[in-house]
Amino acid sequence: MQHSTLPGNFPFRSKLSLKLLIEYWEQTIAQGNVPDFAKNMMAYLDDAPELRGPIEDFAIVEKHRTFINFLMSAVLPPANQDTERAAAILPFQFKSIYSTRAFDRTLDMKRIEEMVVTNFPDNHMTLGKTVKACLLILEKFYGCKLDMDKPILFTLRDPKTNLDRVYKVEISHQFCEIICTTTPKPIEKHVLKFLMEKIYDVDLWLQYIRPEDYEFQGFIEMRLIDVTEQEMLSSIKYDLLKKNAVVREESFSAIQQKLRSLFGIEEIKLGIAYMDASNNIILNNGSSQCWKSLADRPSDRPCDDYTGSVYERSWIEKRYVTVENLKEYPFPSKVEEALLANGINNILLAPLIDEGETIGMLELATSTPGKLNPVSAHKVENVLPMFTAAVKRVKEEMSTEVRALIQEECTAIHPSVQWRFFEAGVKLMNQRRHDEKAIMEEIVFKDVYPLFGLSDVRNSSIERNNAIQKDFQQNLKLAKDLLQKIYEQKKLPLVEEVIFKTEEQQQKINRGLASGDESNVIEFLKTEIHPLIQHFEEDDELKKHIVRYRAHLDPIFGVVYKRRKAFEEDLALINRTIGDHLDEAEVSAQEMFPHYFEKYKTDGVEFTLYVGSALVKGKPFDAFYLKNFHLWQLVTMVEIHRKMEALKPRLKNHLDITQLMLVYDQPISIRFRADEKQFDVDGAYDIRYEIVKKRIDKAHIKNTGERLTQPGKIAIVYNQAKVEEEYRRYFHYLAGKKLITGEVEDLELEELPGATGLKALRIQLAEPEKEFISNQKDDLLKDIEDALRLH
Incomplete structure (x- = not known):
């Protein structure tokens, strides 16, 4: 202006x-x-x-x-x-x-x-x-x-x-x-x-x-x-519209000063904290004097610090609470004690409510009893929505910043453990305001139980090599036939020399596909044969033969890719079917008890699950839940077999899967490896589990040479006798439902490097009927739960 x-x-x-x-x-x-x-x-x-x-x-x-x-x-x-x-x-x-x-x-x-x-x-x-x-x-x-x-x-x-x-x-x-x-x-x-x-x-x-x-x-x-009240309220509202109004120290101090003028009390202190309900933690900005609870506790204090406090009352009841003299407050909790220790004797609390949910708490306090009273509350009613909006905005921005840090440090994190990474992310964000080189604290979960499962495509490497070999054989034959037609018309010695090289490649491929052969053949086709063919592309007599040859080539890869493509499409369909079913089953498993889950797709799908009280805040875990997860895993793998059987008519190749479970009933510790962006076992004792998990899919039955994993069967590897008893009870039930044949093999495995004394149970899966087990799963879980209660 x-x-x-x-x-x-x-x-x-x-x-x-x-x-x-x-x-x-x-x-x-x-x-x-x-x-x-x-x-x-x-x-x-x-x-x-x-x-x-x-x-x-x-x-x-x-x-x-x-x-x-x-x-x-x-x-x-x-x-x-x-x-x-x-x-x-x-x-x-x-x-x-x-x-x-x-x-x-x-x-x-x-x-x-x-x-x-x-x-x-x-x-x-x-x-x-x-x-x-x-x-x-x-x-x-x-x-x-x-x-x-x-x-x-x-x-x-x-x-x-x-x-x-x-x-x-x-x-x-x-x-x-x-x-x-x-x-x-x-x-x-x-x-x-x-x-x-x-x-x-x-x-x-x-x-x-x-x-x-x-x-x-x-x-x-x-x-x-005198329009102090109206103007201070209006000015506070305007300040709260600014970005980071409750985070930046100077704007926070200005708002506090205006609240003092509004109430006419020079000693008023302002505090704000918000709750991240999705991560079950209360946060404030411990990096400065602003946006900080007046109780002056650590910035990542858990919610249960507020149990029985005046804060909990205001939070749950969603209403103003005023304590005119904290020294006279009956049954003070840790929070009231902390307030008194900080010289606060009089406090007014106002919950910040967004769409019916309490997202934070506005605190006003003085050192003099009685200065803030129930009559004072009406003065902040008009600005509470703006405080709520400001806190909500900062919460969203802070969550975005923390999640960006988590993404940078840890990539994608499973929702079940996101709360722990969010805690660490908040700490790291505050530390980096003072130290740009600060790193995220180590994240370890102790005493968790692992579950491992594998649905592997049988002989996938052999099937893939066979497909590649047949494609190359066809490609080289088509190329040789075309080169001979060119030579018949042109009689060029260079063409004859390339025909000789093509025959050499054919002989090598016919003997089998060795390491490096795939790249050598592709390079030969693209650097020797195709440039030569291109030279005669405009010849009217040869053009139709060249067009016919190129019609057999894949438009993207430039070589014959028919059988390899069919195999890869089959493999992708199998992986997608197994992966989608695991994702669907995982939803119901999370409802049983929150846990960490990850899966990997290669030539098949393997999945790992960790469950235990350390992964969840405020929810105890016991053997009853563990047995439910053992049953869930077994039922899930039975369903995978049945889905695979239904899928076979759609496959272009005769592919099958083998299935394996590892039951490890001793708790372990897992640590997030920042360099690998994933969880791994923690400690020398627990490394045995990881060794066993990586090697059992190649295990053989002792003194037979037979592979443990076989199509149409599920192998359960274990090393504790009580595991056998537990699973035999499950087998008995599944046999009664005609989901397995009732035949159970009790096997001893050959020793593996770093893994000795392993045993296995192997069950034969029944031929699928039209109705899948998914309709029976709830009844199955109920029956097992009833059985567990009797023991």
Whole structure:
């Protein structure tokens, strides 16, 4: 907004005059509205003719002070001396000729420039007065009533309490007249409109309204209306709209100061904390003095710190809670003790509620009992929605920042353990505000139970190599046939030499596909044969043969890719079918008990599951849940077999799967490996589990040479006798449901490097019927749960 730099003095002439006030009294006396003493008033005025004209010497005012005070009773009733902040001042000059005691206690007119902060641009009082004077001139001499919509506000700070009070300034010009010393120059309508658009461009205004042509005579009545509460609330709302309003220390301090002025309590302390319900933790910004709970606890304190506290009451009941004296609060919790230790004796809590959910807590506190009470709560009601919005915005931004850190440090994290990474992410974010090189703390979960399963495509490497071999055999034969046709017509020795090389490649591929053969053949086709063929592409006699050859090539890879492509499509379909079923089954498993789950797709799908109380906040885990997961895994793998059987008619190749489970009933510890972005076992003892998991899919039955994993069967590897008893009970039930044949093989495995003494149970899966087990699973779990309760 443009405005000129005015000198300190008001540009228009201004003189004190009581003329209009005296005329008011004369009219009132003539109408008989005052008692008989009015005649004495008129006699007094007859003896003091200097009061009727402009008064330039203020000694005249002091000489007639008592009489002038009486005249002013028409403007400012004496009964309001101690309640109404009002004064009569020279037109547009801060020089008082009369004021109430309440006004004098509030504002010292001699120090107004240093005491008052206005809402004029750059706190420019002269600018505001000049614009107002111009508007009054327009109204009187041009018939244009153009009021300024913006009210005039004075903000005064009490030097003793350091608190601000805000007053709306109401101005009355009833006893002020404007004298024009010349004929006013006309101002066109479009100019008036332009002037209003440039309301604070005083240089422009004074080109059309010249100060030397006008003089203000009389006095102005000025009233101060206390609007501190409204303005502080409005200002707080505006501050809370700014980004990071409750995080940046300077904005937080400004809001706290305005709340102090709003309540009129200089010692009020402000605190804010919010809860991340999805991660089950309460957070605040421990990196600075702002956005911090007044209990001054660690920034990642868990929710149960608040159990039984006044905070919990306010949080659950979603209402204001005020404690006027914490020392008298019955049954104080750790939080109340912490508040008292920090010198807080009086507290008001207001929950921040978003769509029915409490997302945070606003705290106001003092050291003096009773200063904040239930009546105080209404003062913050109007700003609570803005605090809620500000906290919600910061929460979302902070969550985004933390999740970006987690993504940077850890990639994607399974939802079940996201709460722990979020805690670590908040710590890291706060640490990096002070130390850019800070790293994320190590994340370890102790005493968790692993479950491992594998559905592997049988002989996938052999099937893939066979497909590649047949594709190359066809490709080389087609290439040789085409080259021979070229040679028959062109008789070029170079073509004959390439035919010889092609025959060599054929012989090598016919013997089998060795390491490196795949890349060698592709390179030979693309660097030797295809450039040669391209040379004869425009030959009319050879073109149709070349087109026929190229019709057999894959448009993307440029070689014959028919059998390999069919195998890869089959493999992708199998993996997708198994993976989708695992994802679907995983949803119901999470409902049983939250846990960590991950799966990997290669030539088949393997999955690992970790379950235990360490992975979940506030939920105990016991053997009952573990047995449920053992059963869930077994049922899931039975269903995978049945889905695979239903899939076989759609496959282009004769592919099958083998299935394996590892039952490890001893708890282990897992640690997140930041370098590998995944969980791994932690410690020398637990590494045995990882070794067994990586090697059992190649295990053979002892003294037979037979592979443990076989199509149509599920192998369960274990090393504890109690596992066998548990699973045989499950087998008995599954056999009763005709899901397995009832035949159970009890096997001992050959020793593997780092894994000895392993045993296995192997079951034969029954031929699938039309109805899948998924409809029976709930009944199955219920039966097992009932059986577990009896033991």
